[in-house]
Amino acid sequence: MTVSGWALILLFVALTALLAKPMGLWLFALYEGRSTPLHRLLGPVERIFYRLAGIDPAEEQGWRRYALHMLLFNLVLLLFTYAVLRLQGVLPGNPQGFGAVGADGAFNAAVSFTTNTNWQWFAGETTMSNLSQMLGLTIHNFLSAATGIAVAFALFRGFARREIKTIGNFWADTTRVTLYLLLPLCIAYALFMIASGVPQTLAGSVDATTLEGVKQTIALGPVASQEAIKMLGTNGGGFFNANSAHPFENPTALTNFVQMLSIFAIGVGLTWCFGKAVGDTRQGWAILSAMGLLFVAGVAVTYWQEAAGNPILHQLGAAGGNMEGKEVRFGIAASALFSVVTTAASCGAVNAMHDSFTALGGLVPLFNMQLGEVVVGGVGAGIYGFLLFAILAVFVAGLMVGRTPEYVGKKIEAREVKLAVLAIAILPLVILGFTAIASVLPAGLAGPLNKGPHGFTEILYAFTSSAGNNGSAFAGLSAGTPFYNALLGIAMWLGRFFVIVPALAIAGSLAAKRHTPATSGSFPTTGGLWVGLLVGVILILGGLTFLPSLALGPVADHLAVTGGQLF
Amino acid sequence: MLNDLKSAVRPALVLTLLFAALLGIAYPLALTGAGQLLFPAEANGSLIRDGERVIGSELIGQTFSGDRYFHGRPSAAGAGGYDAAASAGSNLGPASQALADRVKADVATLSETTPGRPVPPDLVTTSASGLDPHIGPEAAFYQVARVAGARGLPESTVRGLVDAAVERPAFGFLGEPRVNVLRLNRSLDARPAAR
Numbered sequence: 001m002t003v004s005g006w007a008l009i010l011l012f013v014a015l016t017a018l019l020a021k022p023m024g025l026w027l028f029a030l031y032e033g034r035s036t037p038l039h040r041l042l043g044p045v046e047r048i049f050y051r052l053a054g055i056d057p058a059e060e061q062g063w064r065r066y067a068l069h070m071l072l073f074n075l076v077l078l079l080f081t082y083a084v085l086r087l088q089g090v091l092p093g094n095p096q097g098f099g100a101v102g103a104d105g106a107f108n109a110a111v112s113f114t115t116n117t118n119w120q121w122f123a124g125e126t127t128m129s130n131l132s133q134m135l136g137l138t139i140h141n142f143l144s145a146a147t148g149i150a151v152a153f154a155l156f157r158g159f160a161r162r163e164i165k166t167i168g169n170f171w172a173d174t175t176r177v178t179l180y181l182l183l184p185l186c187i188a189y190a191l192f193m194i195a196s197g198v199p200q201t202l203a204g205s206v207d208a209t210t211l212e213g214v215k216q217t218i219a220l221g222p223v224a225s226q227e228a229i230k231m232l233g234t235n236g237g238g239f240f241n242a243n244s245a246h247p248f249e250n251p252t253a254l255t256n257f258v259q260m261l262s263i264f265a266i267g268v269g270l271t272w273c274f275g276k277a278v279g280d281t282r283q284g285w286a287i288l289s290a291m292g293l294l295f296v297a298g299v300a301v302t303y304w305q306e307a308a309g310n311p312i313l314h315q316l317g318a319a320g321g322n323m324e325g326k327e328v329r330f331g332i333a334a335s336a337l338f339s340v341v342t343t344a345a346s347c348g349a350v351n352a353m354h355d356s357f358t359a360l361g362g363l364v365p366l367f368n369m370q371l372g373e374v375v376v377g378g379v380g381a382g383i384y385g386f387l388l389f390a391i392l393a394v395f396v397a398g399l400m401v402g403r404t405p406e407y408v409g410k411k412i413e414a415r416e417v418k419l420a421v422l423a424i425a426i427l428p429l430v431i432l433g434f435t436a437i438a439s440v441l442p443a444g445l446a447g448p449l450n451k452g453p454h455g456f457t458e459i460l461y462a463f464t465s466s467a468g469n470n471g472s473a474f475a476g477l478s479a480g481t482p483f484y485n486a487l488l489g490i491a492m493w494l495g496r497f498f499v500i501v502p503a504l505a506i507a508g509s510l511a512a513k514r515h516t517p518a519t520s521g522s523f524p525t526t527g528g529l530w531v532g533l534l535v536g537v538i539l540i541l542g543g544l545t546f547l548p549s550l551a552l553g554p555v556a557d558h559l560a561v562t563g564g565q566l567f
Numbered sequence: 568m569l570n571d572l573k574s575a576v577r578p579a580l581v582l583t584l585l586f587a588a589l590l591g592i593a594y595p596l597a598l599t600g601a602g603q604l605l606f607p608a609e610a611n612g613s614l615i616r617d618g619e620r621v622i623g624s625e626l627i628g629q630t631f632s633g634d635r636y637f638h639g640r641p642s643a644a645g646a647g648g649y650d651a652a653a654s655a656g657s658n659l660g661p662a663s664q665a666l667a668d669r670v671k672a673d674v675a676t677l678s679e680t681t682p683g684r685p686v687p688p689d690l691v692t693t694s695a696s697g698l699d700p701h702i703g704p705e706a707a708f709y710q711v712a713r714v715a716g717a718r719g720l721p722e723s724t725v726r727g728l729v730d731a732a733v734e735r736p737a738f739g740f741l742g743e744p745r746v747n748v749l750r751l752n753r754s755l756d757a758r759p760a761a762r
Contacts, residue, residue, distance in 0.1 A: 004740035011740075045589075053581035064568065069575040076579040080587065125652055135591035142590045171578050178586070183594065190598050191605070197626055200595075200602035200610045205652060208614070208621040210629040211636065211752055218624055218651040220612050224602065225595040242644075242654035245695030247626040248612065253742025309688075310661045317674045317686050324666065324692040325656045328640070328701035331743035335695075353656035353695045356666075454660035476658030557662055566664040 001307045005333030009299055012257070012337060013292065016264045016376075020288060023265055024272025030176045031153050031273055033057075042179045049175055057175075060166035063508025066154055067501050069170045070147060074114055074497075077143060081110040084136035085128075093131025095204030101127065108485035113140035115496035116148055116378055118230070118237030118348055118471035119462075119488060121480040125219035125240050130202060137237060138226045142186075145233030145266075146177040148380025151500050152270055155384045156277040158507030159408050162515045167507045181266075182233060189228035189262065197251035198224040223248055231262040234378040236348030236471045244338070244351040245327055256330055256351060260338055263347045267376035270383040278408040282526040287386060290534040294375045295344055298364045303336040305361035312561060325356030336361065343368035346378030348471025355450070355458065355474040359558035362474070363550060366461055369468040370546040371538055372427055378469060384503045388420040390525075391506070393537040397523045406522055409515045416506050423502040428545040430467040430491050435460045435549065443483035449476030452567030453560065457553035462488060467495035615749070623749055627651050628700040631752060634680075634717035637702075637710050637729075639748040640689055641673060644697025657693045680713050701745040704733045718755070728754050 029036050039046075050057055061069065084091065085106035089099045101109065105121060112119045118141075124133065150173035157167045194200045199220045208216045223239045227249055230237055244250040244259060268288060275284025307321045321332040330338070335352035342349050343365035354362050368375060374386040390407060395417050398405030405412040438444030438459050447462075448455030461474040466488045473479070479488065524530060560567070602610035613625040623629050628639045630649045642648030643657040659666035673691040687706040707729045715725040732751040736742040 004736065007740045049582065049585050052585065053578040055578050055582075065571045065574075068568070068571045069578070072572060072575040073579040073582065076583050080583050123653065123655070125654065134595045135587060138595060139587055139591040143586060171582065175582070178590070183590070186594070187598065191601060194598070194602040194606050194610050197609045197613050199612045200599050201612070202599060203611070206612060206614065206621060208623045208629075210623055211749070211756065212629075212631060212633060214630060216623060216627075216629055216649065216651055218612060218614075218627055219654075222595045222599055224610075225598040240654050240696075242656065242696035242698070245656070246654050247624075247628075247696060247698055247700060251613075251626050253737060257741060312661065312667055313670055313688070313692075316667060316671050317678070318670055318688045318691045319685060320688040322661070322692075323688045324659065325695045326692075327694050327696060327699050328689055328703055328745050329699075329742055334742075351695065353658055355658040355660060356656060356695075358661050449658055450660040450663055452662060454662060457660075474658070475656065476660070557660065560662045565662060566667055567662055 001303060002333065005303065005307070008333050009303070009337055012260060013296065015261060016268055017288070019261070019265050020268040020272045023269025024276060024284070026181065027266070027269045027273040028276045030180055031156060031277060033172065033176070036180050038180050038184055046175055046179055053171070055171045057169055057172035059169055061169055062165050063154070063167050063504045066167055066170045067504045070151070070500070071497065074147060077140060078110045078114040081113060081136045081140060082106050085109060085132055088129050088132050091129070091131050093134070093202070094129035095202070096129060098127065098129050104482040104485040105480060108489040111489040111492050112471065113137050113235070113237060114144060115469050115492045116144035116233070116235060116346070116381065117466055117469040117492045117496070118235045119466050119473065119492065120237055120471070121485055123241035124238060130204065130221050133226060133239060134222055138229060141226065141229040141233045141235040141237065142178050142182050143174065145182060145229070145235065145379045146174045148378055149177045149266070149270070150174045150380070151503060152380035152383045155387055155503055155507045156274055158510035159410055160277045160279070161511040163513070164511050165508070167504070167511050182229065185232055186225070186228040189232065190224040192258070193224040193227050193255060196255045198227055198255070199248055200224040230349060231259050231347065232266060234263055234267070234345050234347040236342065238349060244349045245353070250351055253329055253334065256334055256338065259349070260341045263341050263345045263349070264376050266379040267345055267382045270380065274383060280408065280526070283408055286526045286531055287390070290531045291375045291386070293531070293535055294371070294538065295340065298340045298344065298368055298375070299337055302340050302361045302364045303333060305358045306332050306336045308358070310358055310561065312564065312566070322358050322361070325353030327351065339365050340368065342472055343470060344373065344375035344377070346373035346381055346468065346470050348465065350472050353475060354472060355476045359554045359561055362457070363554035365472065366457070366464055366554065367543065367546070367550065369464045369470050370427070370431065371542040372424065373468050373470060374538060374542070381469065385499065388423050388503065389538050389542065390534065391416055391420040392424070392541060393534050394523060394525065396537055397533060401523065403521065406516050406518070407525060409517065410510050410513050411516050415509050419502040419506045419509070423499045424541065426494060426498040427467055430494050431460070431463045432545070432549060434463045434487055434491050438463070438487065441483070443481065446481070447477045447479060447484060449478070450567065453553055453556035454567065457557060460549055460553050463491055466491040469496050625747070625750065626700055627698050629749060631748065634713055636752045636755070637707060637714060637748050638690070639702060640699050641669070641691065641693045642697040643693045649698060651698055654696045654698055656695045656697060681709060684709060700747050700749060702748055704729070704744050704746055707732070707746040707751065714755070
C-alpha cells in the first residue's frame with residue numbers, strides 16, 4: 001500500500017460525501033414534482049410524452065396500482081429488447097454483420113438489462129450490433145435506473161405521508177427522473193468521455209497494420225453514450241467484453257476516478273433526499289455514515305490484499321502487488337477501490353478482473369453483493385434496500401427495550417417487518433439455492449474455468465451477482481450456455497422484483513399510518529448508537545447466512561494459496 | 568386489479584416506443600454528431616497514422632515480439648493476444664496451476680535475455696483488457712539493454728528515450744507512472760538508422 005493510494009481513496013470518500021447534498025437537492029425537487037431550471041427546455045417533451053401515452057401525471061396511485069404499472073412497463077421493455085436482439089440480423093446499424101442472438105441468450109440479456117443487472121454472458125464486440133447496443137441495451141440503462149429511483153421515491157412517500165392511501169404516480173416519477181436528471185447529466189458526461197478518448201462513432205471497427213506488420217482489427221462503436229449512463233445508472237454493462245478495463249471505455253486515471261464518483265453520485269444523493277423527505281436531513285446523514293463505515297472497511301481489506309500480492313507468484317520470481325488482471329494505468333489502489341465501489345453500488349462495471357484478485361481481495365466484492373448492495377447501492381435499489389434493513393434494525397432495537405418500534409415518525413408493526421424479511425430473504429434463498437443446484441448438475445459444473453475452491457467461487461459469484469442485480473463476474477465462468485442463461489435470468493428477475501414489490505407494499509402500508517411524533521422514549525435514529533446498530537444488523541442478518549459459502553469458496557482458496565496448493 | 572393492469576397497457580406501450588426513440592436513437596446519434604464535430608480524433612479511436620496507413624490506436628496495445636522493440640505485457644485477448652476485437656483477461660485465480668506455469672515460463676524467458684535482475688511483475692502478468700497500452704517504467708528500463716543491443720545503439724540513448732516516455736501521475740496521485748509501449752517504439756523507429 002502506498003501513500004498516494006490512500007490519498008486517492010480518501011479524496012474519493014470526501015468528494016462522494018460532498019456530492020450528497022447537491023445531488024440530493026436536485027432529486028428532492030423531482031421527488032416533489034417541482035420545477036427545475038431544465039423544465040423550460042424539456043417540459044414540452046414531458047408533456048408530449050404524457051399526452052401521447054394517455055398519462056395524467058397528477059393521478060395518485062395506491063401501492064398495488066403503482067406496482068402493477070411498474071411491472072407491466074418493465075415487462076414490455078423486456079419484450080422489446082428481446083425482439084431487437086432476436087431480429088438483429090435483419091435490422092440496420094449492424095456494420096459487423098452479426099446474426100440474431102440465440103433465444104436463451106436474448107432472454108438472459110433482456111432480463112439482465114431490464115433488471116439493472118447488466119450481467120453479460122456475451123462479449124459485446126463480438127455479439128451485439130451498434131443498433132442492439134443503442135436501442136436494445138442503452139434504453140434499459142436509463143429506464144431501469146429511473147424505475148429504481150421511482151420505487152425509492154414511492155417508499156420515501158410512505159414514510160413522509162400521513163394517513164394517505166397513495167404513494168405517487170409511477171409514470172410521472174420515471175419520466176421526470178429520466179428527462180430532468182439522467183439524460184442531461186449523461187449528455188455532459190458523454191462529451192467529457194469522448195474528449196478523453198472514448199470512441200463515439202457508427203463505424204464497427206478499423207483495421208490497423210502494427211509496427212511489426214501484423215493486422216490488428218480494432219473494434220469501435222457508439223461507446224461514450226452508453227458509457228455515461230452505464231455508470232450513472234449503476235448498470236455496469238460494458239460496450240466491450242473487458243468493460244471499464246478496456247482502454248476505449250476507460251482511457252485514463254481521470255476517467256477512472258470520474259467513473260467511480262458517478263457510480264455513487266445518485267445513490268448518495270438519495271440518502272440526503274430521504275432525510276429531506278422525512279423532514280430531518282440528519283436521518284439521511286446517519287444512513288450515509290453507516291454505509292461509509294462498511295465501505296471503508298471493504299476498501300481497506302481489498303487494497304491490503306491486492307497490494308500484498310500473490311505469494312505463489314512471489315516464489316516464482318514475480319515480486320510485488322497482484323497485477324494479474326489489472327491495468328497499468330490504474331494500478332493496485334484504483335483497481336481495488338473500483339472493485340469495492342462497483343459491488344457496493346450494484347453497478348457491476350469492472351476496471352480489473354475480479355476473478356484474478358487474491359482470494360480475500362475477491363471475497364470483499366462478493367460479500368458486498370451478498371449484503372444486498374446496500375452500501376450506497378444501486379440507484380434507488382440501494383436506498384430502498386437499506387430502508388428494509390433500517391426497519392429490521394428498529395424492530396431489533398424495539399425488542400431490546402420492549403416498546404413498539406418507530407422510524408422517522410412511523411410505527412413499524414408486524415406487517416412491515418414481515419414484508420421486510422420477505423424482501424431480504426429472497427437473496428440468500430436464490431443465491432444459495434441456485435448455487436447448490438449448479439454445483440451438482442453436470443451443466444453447472446461445466447461452467448468454471450478455474451479448478452478447486454476458486455471454481456466454486458465462480459459459480460457462487462455468478463448467482464450472487466445476478467440475484468443482487470450487480471452484473472460483475474468472476475468472468476472465467478462460461479455462462480453463455482442455455483443452463484446458465486436460464487437460471488441466471490430467473491435469479492435476476494427474482495432478485496429485482498421480489499424486493500421491489502414488498503418495498504412498495506411497505507410504502508403503501510406506511511403511508512396510511514398516522515404520524516407518531518418522537519418522544520423522550522423513542523429510540524433515536526440519528527446518533528452513533530443507531531449507526532452502529534444498522535451496521536450490526538446488516539452484517540448479522542444480511543451477511544451471516546453466507547459465511548458457510550464463503551468458507552467453501554474464497555477462504556478455502558486463501559488457505560490453498562498460503563499452503564502452496566495449486567489446482 | 569385487472570382494471571389497474573388494463574390502464575397500464577397504453578402508457579407502457581407508448582412510453583416504450585417514445586423512450587426507445589429518444590434514448591435509443593436520438594441520444595446516441597446526437598452525441599455521435601457532437602463527438603465527430605468537436606473531438607474527431609478521439610471519437611474515432613485516437614488512431615495513429617503513418618501517411619495513409621493506420622498503425623494502431625494510441626490507447627490500444629499491440630503485440631511486439633522482436634528484440635528491436637520494447638514488449639508490452641502478456642495478453643489474453645484473442646488467440647494470439649492483443650486482439651482488439653476480442654478484449655479479455657485471463658481470469659485465472661490466485662491458486663491456478665495454469666497461471667503459475669505461465670508465469671514460471673515467462674520469468675525463465677526474461678531471465679535468459681536479461682540475467683541477474685528481478686523481473687518486473689507487469690511483464691509476466693496479463694492485463695484485465697488484454698489491450699493494456701502501458702507498462703511500468705521499471706518494465707521499460709528492464710528491456711533497455713536488449714533493445715539497445717538489437718539496434719546497435721548506445722544504452723544511454725535508449726534509456727533517454729524511455730526517460731522521455733515516462734508519464735507521471737496527475738497531481739502526484741491520480742494514475743500510476745507508466746510508459747506507452749507503442750509510442751516509445753515509434754520514437755525508436757523515428758531515430759535515424761545507427762552505425
